[in-house]
Amino acid sequence: MTHHTITVIKQNNTVRRCALMFAGLALLGAVALLPRIAAAQVTPVGVWKSIDDETGKEKSLVRVVQAGGVLIGTVEKALNPDPNASRTCDLCTDERKGQVIVGMEIIRGVTKSAGTQGLWDGGEILDPQKGKLYKVRMTPIEGGAKLEVRGYVGMPLLGRTQTWIRVE
Numbered sequence: 001m002t003h004h005t006i007t008v009i010k011q012n013n014t015v016r017r018c019a020l021m022f023a024g025l026a027l028l029g030a031v032a033l034l035p036r037i038a039a040a041q042v043t044p045v046g047v048w049k050s051i052d053d054e055t056g057k058e059k060s061l062v063r064v065v066q067a068g069g070v071l072i073g074t075v076e077k078a079l080n081p082d083p084n085a086s087r088t089c090d091l092c093t094d095e096r097k098g099q100v101i102v103g104m105e106i107i108r109g110v111t112k113s114a115g116t117q118g119l120w121d122g123g124e125i126l127d128p129q130k131g132k133l134y135k136v137r138m139t140p141i142e143g144g145a146k147l148e149v150r151g152y153v154g155m156p157l158l159g160r161t162q163t164w165i166r167v168e
Contacts, residue, residue: 042144044071044110044120048164049079050149061167064107071120071138073107075128091131101128110138125151134159 045066050059058079065072078101081087089096089104096104109123118139125136134151141148145166152159 042118042140043112044138044140044147046144047076047167048147049167050164051162053160053162060102062106062164069111071107071110071123072105073110073125074105075102078102085129089126089128089131092126092128093131094133096126096128097131104128107136110136125149127151 043066044064046064048062048064050062051057052059060075060079061077062073063076087101089099089101092099104126106126106128107123110120111122113119113121120138121136123136124133126133134153137150137152137156139148140146141163147164147166148161149164150156150159150161
């Protein structure tokens with residue numbers, strides 16, 4: 001082999017090593033970002049089984065959708081309905097008064113919080129049995145398998161939290 005051939009081989013090996021090192025670093029960086037990407041994809045969007053925080057009983061299935069960056073939640077089905085409970089929102093004070101609860105929009109105006117990762121807030125939630133509106137904060141937990149839903153008046157400290165379970 002000539003000196004020129006050996007020099008070319010050494011240069012090719014150096015280029016290959018650099019390319020492999022660069023590819024390895026890129027792969028390592030991508031793997032390091034996976035948990036953040038997965039966490040960023042966990043949202044309240046989906047179908048949730050609401051659990052009454054006072055009785056611990058299943059109340060309803062609520063479908064949460066996102067439109068234009070805003071979450072909207074609608075009651076899809078009543079679970080274990082109380083035969084004595086009204087099927088309409090008789091105590092509501094807005095346009096939902098007298099509406100059937102199944103099919104009713106109970107979550108409105110919720111957006112992703114700019115300040116706290118994983119928090120969705122800024123909207124309101126309606127308790128159709130009591131006809132009361134509350135400010136709401138929603139936080140997916142356990143990798144998105146559950147959703148903490150906190151309804152409150154004034155400040156979040158003055159409220160109650162329900163933990164909903166993802167159905168789909």
